Amino acid sequence: MELGLVGLGKMGGNMRERIRRAGHTVIGYDRNPDLADVGTLQELVGRLSGPRVVWVMVPAGDATQSTIDTLGELLEPGDVVVDGGNSRWSDDEKHAEELAAKGIGFVDCGVSGGVWGLENGYALMYGGDKENVAKVQPVFDALKPEGDFGSVHAGKVGAGHFAKMVHNGIEYAMMQAYAEGWELLEAVDSVTDVREVFRSWQQGTVIRSWLLDLAVNALDDDEHLEQLRGFAQDSGEGRWTVEAAIDNAVPLPAITASLFARFASRQEDSPQMKMIAALRNQFGGHAVEKSQK
Numbered sequence: 001m002e003l004g005l006v007g008l009g010k011m012g013g014n015m016r017e018r019i020r021r022a023g024h025t026v027i028g029y030d031r032n033p034d035l036a037d038v039g040t041l042q043e044l045v046g047r048l049s050g051p052r053v054v055w056v057m058v059p060a061g062d063a064t065q066s067t068i069d070t071l072g073e074l075l076e077p078g079d080v081v082v083d084g085g086n087s088r089w090s091d092d093e094k095h096a097e098e099l100a101a102k103g104i105g106f107v108d109c110g111v112s113g114g115v116w117g118l119e120n121g122y123a124l125m126y127g128g129d130k131e132n133v134a135k136v137q138p139v140f141d142a143l144k145p146e147g148d149f150g151s152v153h154a155g156k157v158g159a160g161h162f163a164k165m166v167h168n169g170i171e172y173a174m175m176q177a178y179a180e181g182w183e184l185l186e187a188v189d190s191v192t193d194v195r196e197v198f199r200s201w202q203q204g205t206v207i208r209s210w211l212l213d214l215a216v217n218a219l220d221d222d223e224h225l226e227q228l229r230g231f232a233q234d235s236g237e238g239r240w241t242v243e244a245a246i247d248n249a250v251p252l253p254a255i256t257a258s259l260f261a262r263f264a265s266r267q268e269d270s271p272q273m274k275m276i277a278a279l280r281n282q283f284g285g286h287a288v289e290k291s292q293k
Contacts, residue, residue: 001024001025001053001138001139002024002025002026002027002048002049002052002053003019003024003025003026003027003048003053003054003055003139004026004027004028004029004044004045004047004048004052004053004054004055005019005026005027005028005029005054005055005057006028006029006030006041006044006054006055006056006057006058006067006071007029007030007056007057007058007085008028008029008030008032008035008036008057009030009057010114010115010284010285011057011111011113011114011117012028012030012057013028013035014115014117014118015055015057015084015111015117015118015122015143016028017118018117018118018121018122018142018143019139019142019143021142022141022142024138024139024142027044027047027048028044029041029043029044041067041070041071041074042074045071045074045075050076050078050079051078051079051080051135052075052076052079052080053079053080053082053135053136053139054071054075054079054080054081054082055082055084055109055136055139056068056071056081056082056083056084056085057084057085057111058085059085059086060085060086060087060088060091060236061087064083064085064087064091065091065095068081068083068095068098068099069098071104072098072099072102072104075102075104076103076104077102077103077104078103078104078105079104079105080104080105080106080107080132080135080136081095081099081104081105081106081107082106082107082108082109082126082136082139083095083106083107083108083109083161084109084110084111086110086161086164086235086236086237087108087161088161088165088236088240089108089158089159089160089161089162089165089240090158092106092108092127092157092158092160092161093157093158095108096128096157105128105129105131105132105135106128106132106157107126107127107128107132107133107136107157107160108126108127108128108157108158108159108160108161109124109125109126109127109136109140109160109161110124110125110126110160110161110163110164110165110167111123111124111143111164112124112125112164112167114283114284114285115283115284115285116283117143120145121143121144121145121146121150122143122144122145122150123144123145123150123151123167124140124143124144124150124151124152124160125152125154125159125160125161125163125164125167126140126151126152126153126154126159126160127153127154127155127156127157127158127159127160127161127162127163128156128157128160129156129157130153133153162244164237165237165240165241165244166241168235168237168238168241169237169238169241169242169252169255170255171211172234172238172241172255172258172259172262173254173255173257173258174209174211175211175258175275175276175279175280176254176257176258176261176272176276177254178211178212178215178275178279179272179273179274179275179276179279180272182194182198182215182272182275183271183272183275185197186224186271194219194224195216195219195220195223198212198215198216198219199216202216210283211279211283214279214282214283215275215278215279215282217282218275218278218279218281218282219278221278222278225271225274225275225278226291227290227291228274228277228278228288228289228290228291229269229274229277229288229289229290229291230265230269230270230271230272230273230274230277231265231266231269231270231273231277231289232262232265232273232276232277232280233262233280233286234259234262234263238255238258238259238262239259241255241259242255242256242259261273261276262276269291277289
């Protein structure tokens with residue numbers, strides 16, 4: 001099938017390549033002309049045959065809203081817009097209603113996989129009407145990991161981004177647990193090789209995971225994480241998860257504590273946040289701050 005893809009950064013660029021490898025045609029647009037296949041959104045829409053599917057991978061908020069507004073003027077009834085960025089789930093119903101008034105479908109899709117997605121595939125959580133999802137399904141199938149899992153129609157519009165938000169909240173708590181354990185091991189004299197302790201956990205333990213593998217990768221690069229500053233940014237989805245928990249009276253003590261720990265990292269050089277920063281860099285290519293020591 002043909003797909004228009006808007007936003008060709010770290011995620012979008014690799015997604016374009018994976019979809020093309022599956023035999024589909026992708027026309028990509030980015031503000032950076034060195035990355036783009038076309039010069040404008042109008043040209044992108046003009047290159048696609050109807051019914052068109054245009055996937056948006058730009059920052060949440062104003063950038064996404066502006067892009068969807070423009071596509072709403074360019075697309076035709078029967079076309080579909082997919083928001084695959086990290087938009088807040090509460091924006092999805094608004095976007096769906098605005099586009100539905102023009103006869104254009106809308107699907108929201110949470111995407112996980114970071115810089116590893118090109119080779120390993122992307123975990124996809126999407127929401128929307130079945131008929132709109134069906135128009136995008138060949139792209140979902142191209143992006144997902146091999147096997148029976150890694151892709152889910154989570155429910156109606158907003159469900160995809162809500163599921164991805166909860167996924168990221170869990171991710172916060174898991175990274176925090178590894179970071180706290182690592183700091184405690186580093187703090188005692190009796191444990192002389194913390195990196196190899198972490199490595200030993202990769203087989204036969206109940207805490208083995210891809211995040212643990214990435215932690216070992218980070219420690220192989222910098223055994224005591226001395227090159228990193230103990231500072232970790234938050235993408236916003238951790239905050240949204242906690243806010244949703246409050247709205248629904250659901251207790252989330254571990255996820256909430258992990259979010260607050262990131263806030264604490266901005267006040268001092270936190271050893272735990274060295275591990276959080278290293279893990280975010282490993283799985284998502286997120287920037288790290290070098291130690292000033």
